[in-house]
Amino acid sequence: MSMMHRNRWEKAQQYELNWWNKRKKDIDLSYLKRFADELLLDLKDSGEPKSFSSILEIGSGPAGIITHLTAENRVGIDPLEHFYSTVPEYLSYRDTKVRYISSGAEQIDFNNDTFDLIIIDNVLDHCHLPESVLKETFRVLKPNGIVYFKQNIYHQIGKKIRNILESIEFDKGHPYNFTYSDLTKLFMQNGFNYKLIRKRGHLNQIITEIKMRNIKVFFRILTFMTRDKVTMILKKS
Numbered sequence: 001m002s003m004m005h006r007n008r009w010e011k012a013q014q015y016e017l018n019w020w021n022k023r024k025k026d027i028d029l030s031y032l033k034r035f036a037d038e039l040l041l042d043l044k045d046s047g048e049p050k051s052f053s054s055i056l057e058i059g060s061g062p063a064g065i066i067t068h069l070t071a072e073n074r075v076g077i078d079p080l081e082h083f084y085s086t087v088p089e090y091l092s093y094r095d096t097k098v099r100y101i102s103s104g105a106e107q108i109d110f111n112n113d114t115f116d117l118i119i120i121d122n123v124l125d126h127c128h129l130p131e132s133v134l135k136e137t138f139r140v141l142k143p144n145g146i147v148y149f150k151q152n153i154y155h156q157i158g159k160k161i162r163n164i165l166e167s168i169e170f171d172k173g174h175p176y177n178f179t180y181s182d183l184t185k186l187f188m189q190n191g192f193n194y195k196l197i198r199k200r201g202h203l204n205q206i207i208t209e210i211k212m213r214n215i216k217v218f219f220r221i222l223t224f225m226t227r228d229k230v231t232m233i234l235k236k237s
Helices: 006-022 031-045 130-140 156-168 180-189 202-210 215-222
Strands: 054-058 073-078 099-102 115-121 141-153 192-199 228-236
Touching: 031 141, 031 192, 031 228, 054 130, 115 130, 130 141, 130 180, 141 180, 180 192, 180 228
Parallel strands: 054 073, 054 115, 073 099, 115 141
Antiparallel strands: 141 228, 192 228
């Protein structure tokens, strides 16, 4: 995985800001409650605790899954928080007890062993330096702490095609592309044990997308760029 130039990351962040700015009047953030319920159910099914004293969400966006969780200390960090915090529609949805900070996760401004649950939900492909994010996540996670991790992933062929198309910034908001093996390698290199919770499967997703009868969808299928999604629980070794 090659390191992204910072100006490319800044372009991706501007694209992300514009996306959320255009939708601030009509987007329904109630999906975050469903995501929080899924998180709790996944933890229960995996035998992990359902209660936490300190939670961090990396890439919390306009409100975050953390809005619908309970803990004595809840923190959301996002490099676009300086924008989200100015949008009344997003502020009105938030739980005021959550502390939101404008920051990336390549350097997290908390002490070692601070959080017992960290959420990273479809964020790693937006980051400037994904490996640095995982190193920092490991550092601020308590011993035996849990990372709830979700990410869109690609087939090896699809990833290669997307990497070629990156020369024209084909997907402006997602400069990084991961396969399942990319992620597991990153986790092991950065000290995490991991447990696969749910993997939708490329074939199942292709079947779902074929029913959509959309030209863009067929292009993704023909180029192996259909996205799978993986949900995992990581633990600090």
